Amino acid sequence: MKKFFAIIILLLLIFSLISTVFVAIFSDNIRLLFVFLFIDIVMPVIIYAYLVIIKQIRNLDKKEDDKE
Numbered sequence: 014m015k016k017f018f019a020i021i022i023l024l025l026l027i028f029s030l031i032s033t034v035f036v037a038i039f040s041d042n043i044r045l046l047f048v049f050l051f052i053d054i055v056m057p058v059i060i061y062a063y064l065v066i067i068k069q070i071r072n073l074d075k076k077e078d079d080k081e
């Protein structure tokens with residue numbers, strides 16, 4: 014299940030990067046370009062932060078279980 018979600022997220026990020034390039038080359042809409050740039054920069058950061066937070070929570074739970 015994790016691999017499935019990882020593949021979906023990877024495909025979405027690749028699609029976002031490709032669409033950013035196409036918008037930059039073929040479109041005059043600056044707002045759309047900034048939206049795609051925002052998605053390209055912010056989404057990987059949010060995903061990474063989520064993974065780090067989940068890992069820290071699991072480590073805290075393990076430490077609490079070890080103390081008992």
